[in-house]
Amino acid sequence: MPARRLPKTLAPWREVLASAERESWFPLIFDRSVPAEAEAMDELMNDGEVVYIHDMLEAQLKDLVRSRTPSKNYTDDEVAQEIERLLDGQTPQNYGRWAFYPWSRRMVHLLPPDSFTELRSDRNRNKITSEEQARLRKIKIALAGLSVGNAVAVTLALEGVFGELRLADFDTLDLSNMNRIRCAVHHLGLNKAIIAARQIFEQNPYANLVLFTDGVTPENIGEFIDGTGPGDRVDIVIDECDSIQIKLKLREEARARRLPVLMETSDRGMLDIERFDLEPDRPILHGLVGNVTSDQVNSLPPPARLGLILQIAGLHTISPRLAASLLELNLTLKGFSQLGSDVTLGGATTTTAVRRLALGMPLASGRVYIDVSGQLAEVTSPPLPDLSHPRRLREIGEVRELVQYAIMAPSHGNDQPWRFEYGDGVLRVFHDTERGGGGRDEIGRHWALVAIGGALANLQIAAGVKGREANIQLFPAKQDPSLVAEVRLGLRAGGPADDPLFEEIPRRNTNRGLGTRAHLSPVHVQALTAAARDSGAKLQLCTDRALLGELGQLIGEAERLRLLTPSLHGPTMRQIRWTEAEAHDTQDGIRVEALAVTPMDFAAFQLLRSTDVAKVLRDTNGGRLLMMSSVQALASSAAVGLLTIPGQSPTALVRGGQAMQQLWLTASALGVAIHPMNTLIDMFARVERFHGAGFDKREIQRFLEMRERFTRAFTVALADVEILLFRLSYADPAPLRTLRRPVDAVFSAPLPEKKSP
Numbered sequence: 001m002p003a004r005r006l007p008k009t010l011a012p013w014r015e016v017l018a019s020a021e022r023e024s025w026f027p028l029i030f031d032r033s034v035p036a037e038a039e040a041m042d043e044l045m046n047d048g049e050v051v052y053i054h055d056m057l058e059a060q061l062k063d064l065v066r067s068r069t070p071s072k073n074y075t076d077d078e079v080a081q082e083i084e085r086l087l088d089g090q091t092p093q094n095y096g097r098w099a100f101y102p103w104s105r106r107m108v109h110l111l112p113p114d115s116f117t118e119l120r121s122d123r124n125r126n127k128i129t130s131e132e133q134a135r136l137r138k139i140k141i142a143l144a145g146l147s148v149g150n151a152v153a154v155t156l157a158l159e160g161v162f163g164e165l166r167l168a169d170f171d172t173l174d175l176s177n178m179n180r181i182r183c184a185v186h187h188l189g190l191n192k193a194i195i196a197a198r199q200i201f202e203q204n205p206y207a208n209l210v211l212f213t214d215g216v217t218p219e220n221i222g223e224f225i226d227g228t229g230p231g232d233r234v235d236i237v238i239d240e241c242d243s244i245q246i247k248l249k250l251r252e253e254a255r256a257r258r259l260p261v262l263m264e265t266s267d268r269g270m271l272d273i274e275r276f277d278l279e280p281d282r283p284i285l286h287g288l289v290g291n292v293t294s295d296q297v298n299s300l301p302p303p304a305r306l307g308l309i310l311q312i313a314g315l316h317t318i319s320p321r322l323a324a325s326l327l328e329l330n331l332t333l334k335g336f337s338q339l340g341s342d343v344t345l346g347g348a349t350t351t352t353a354v355r356r357l358a359l360g361m362p363l364a365s366g367r368v369y370i371d372v373s374g375q376l377a378e379v380t381s382p383p384l385p386d387l388s389h390p391r392r393l394r395e396i397g398e399v400r401e402l403v404q405y406a407i408m409a410p411s412h413g414n415d416q417p418w419r420f421e422y423g424d425g426v427l428r429v430f431h432d433t434e435r436g437g438g439g440r441d442e443i444g445r446h447w448a449l450v451a452i453g454g455a456l457a458n459l460q461i462a463a464g465v466k467g468r469e470a471n472i473q474l475f476p477a478k479q480d481p482s483l484v485a486e487v488r489l490g491l492r493a494g495g496p497a498d499d500p501l502f503e504e505i506p507r508r509n510t511n512r513g514l515g516t517r518a519h520l521s522p523v524h525v526q527a528l529t530a531a532a533r534d535s536g537a538k539l540q541l542c543t544d545r546a547l548l549g550e551l552g553q554l555i556g557e558a559e560r561l562r563l564l565t566p567s568l569h570g571p572t573m574r575q576i577r578w579t580e581a582e583a584h585d586t587q588d589g590i591r592v593e594a595l596a597v598t599p600m601d602f603a604a605f606q607l608l609r610s611t612d613v614a615k616v617l618r619d620t621n622g623g624r625l626l627m628m629s630s631v632q633a634l635a636s637s638a639a640v641g642l643l644t645i646p647g648q649s650p651t652a653l654v655r656g657g658q659a660m661q662q663l664w665l666t667a668s669a670l671g672v673a674i675h676p677m678n679t680l681i682d683m684f685a686r687v688e689r690f691h692g693a694g695f696d697k698r699e700i701q702r703f704l705e706m707r708e709r710f711t712r713a714f715t716v717a718l719a720d721v722e723i724l725l726f727r728l729s730y731a732d733p734a735p736l737r738t739l740r741r742p743v744d745a746v747f748s749a750p751l752p753e754k755k756s757p
């Protein structure tokens, strides 16, 4: 079969139609401004040969007008005027060309060749300038082998990188080719050169192709490279064929004519470049095949031929998978292993190399590996963006603000037994044992955990209002009991919460002032009980006046003993800040003025600073005066409350602290004054839970009797733990606010070392 060339005239169109199914490979192009062609087209239409008509000429014209002057903002009228100008008196119907594709029976209306080419390549600019594009359109290329070659041919056409393309392949498409040749199932059984031609013409009906459907043979190789006459020689030879003989032959002929040869191997993205145009003495295939010539190849035994293939592929450079599959050839594998991705890449690299050759850009002989898989395997991650500034700072700032709210929580003796550390997106909350509850001070830790629970409640409320969800895990590390909680701050579903308790966080305080004796409003009873219950705790309220009197006695007695018992005297006194200066110095503890409500209390406290005075009073079972303030306080109150929570564990204490805070903030919102009077339950805990530490037998016995009397007001299940005993009243605001240590004394967020670039 001779080379197939485009007919110069329309004359053979009936023949083309006759063999359309398997043989047709180019479109018939009608110029209706030529009467004979209009007539032929009409005939074709009237014969019913055309099944689909695509007429998008108007859109192409508009696109052309706009792309010619992109800076101009055309109105629709102006575009219409420009189109009129382009039509130059012709009817749209007769303007441009009609391309008929015999294999699909489509008739497509298109711009005439020049403007079609101009518009089709418009978006290449200026990666490829118009001037370069024009040069590329003069290039003639001979491409042998249309498996990998299909991707090359179609990409060359896509980019407009040839003036004439000669396509050679004798083979027809098998289904097993379709893993790498981008074509359609209706192409099965068709010659691969014809398939490529159809695909190219469907992109560009004006393309100039010559087909060698017998493939490259020793007989036609002259015509394949030299064309039909002087000046018809190709500029570049591309080898994508399988035959070693033809591979060598192509190079022998190309080298003799000083033509560059390109070959893409679809393995590790290897592109082989032989610049015989510049180096006519360069050995074929860089000397990899030694002195073997194309004539000798077919006489070599099959193992030697396989050896040649391996040498050409590059024994030491082919991918291990290809090497292994070559050894399986004709045993467990029918052909070379090739992947669609590799072949597609080959189209891209070869087209780029052609462009460089054609435009005279540097391109040396040799092999280049555009090894996508290998390069992907070696991707190294750039260092993570340094979050320390400013995002991390902002994040730390947000967490620091939440901690500021946390530390507004109350604590026993205002000892603020907490420490916060932020890192890796986790806020760790520690019990600062140096501030109380360290070592064997079990009761100290008991109240410290309650206080930390209060701080966590504040943190959670503040986080919600700031649009964060605080996920709290209690005691996450068994080996470190000082780590009370890990808090992870995520984004809150539904955005910032509207929590009225948030505003109470800074307002809430201990109010030891005397109350109005007003009864507790039932609404307030309900709200406070619910607040405790919702936090998993239980609130009992005692409002009975007689019982309140009894409780006053009990609490007063506990207070008296606290001040007189040697082991408690010291710690109690250490909580007290005797002057304003002292309070500002430590930013913790309680001002004596806040504790001693009456001048008599004040005098008593001053006297009791001396352990000697305390000892005498204790020895003489004196100091009844010290009970007075509690008795008086209770008489002014609306109720006494006892908050308990199920469980005895450290977790229960923290939960109890959270409930306490919810309750206290609720009371604050209701205008109910809270005055914790925990000394009594502190003593009970010492006796019942911590072996009566610090008390003598007589005192222990005394406390057990007091527990009896206490149960007249409150029942406490054995499995529950007492968190807060307090009086509730309607009273004037407390005149003094307790201080807190500054947030930066308790909060740290180590910044990661700033890496030098």
Ligand SMILES: Cc1cc2nc3c(=O)[nH]c(=O)nc-3n(C[C@H](O)[C@H](O)[C@H](O)COP(=O)(O)O)c2cc1C
Residues within 6 Å of the ligand: 408, 409, 410, 411, 412, 413, 414, 447, 450, 451, 508, 509, 510, 511, 512, 589, 590, 675, 676, 677, 678, 679, 723, 737, 738
């Ligand atoms: C567990 C616990 C027990 C407390 N016990 C008493 C107490 O027995 N007597 C008292 O006057 N205040 C007590 N308080 C109140 C604290 O002294 C007070 O919360 C702290 O000084 C901070 O002051 P503020 O509540 O006004 O912020 C207790 C607080 C907590 C959290």
